[in-house]
Amino acid sequence: MEILTNIKYGWCDFDLGGYHGRPSYIRFLPFDILNAYEEYFRYRHCIIEFDEELSQFCLVIWDDRIIIIDNREGKCNNTIINMGGEGVLTKLVNEIVSNIDVWAKWISIHDTDESIQDAKNKIIKKIKSVGLDIE
Secondary structure, three states, rough: OOOOOEOOEEEEEEEEEEEEEOEOOOOOOHHHHHHHHHHHHHHHOEEEEEEOOOEEEEEEEEOOOOOEEEOOOOOOEEEEEOOOOOHHHHHHHHHOOOOOHHHHHHOOOOOOHHHHHHHHHHHHHHHHHHHOOOO
């Protein structure tokens, strides 16, 4: 089961361990996820921020657990998910790598072929910079 789905119109669905979020295009998620992947393998922990426009949540990843911290309706909540952080992060990265065209369209500034191709090239460059191969 994928974590990030329904990637269109500047929104996507996030589902992990019973937690549901609706991130917006406000943040460039492919880059946030790839940067977190790089950080995780350097420090063995990382944080990914998700902006839902009227609320936010963060995925805090360690080896043996994940904590989701959210700010909804003026309250800060923590959700502990007992899953291996490295596996979840690798799954997120694989979802980016296997859907480059969809993510390129999602983050492109303009809905033109040129803008989408530019976004795709930037995602591919970032994927390669973190040492991953593209199929």
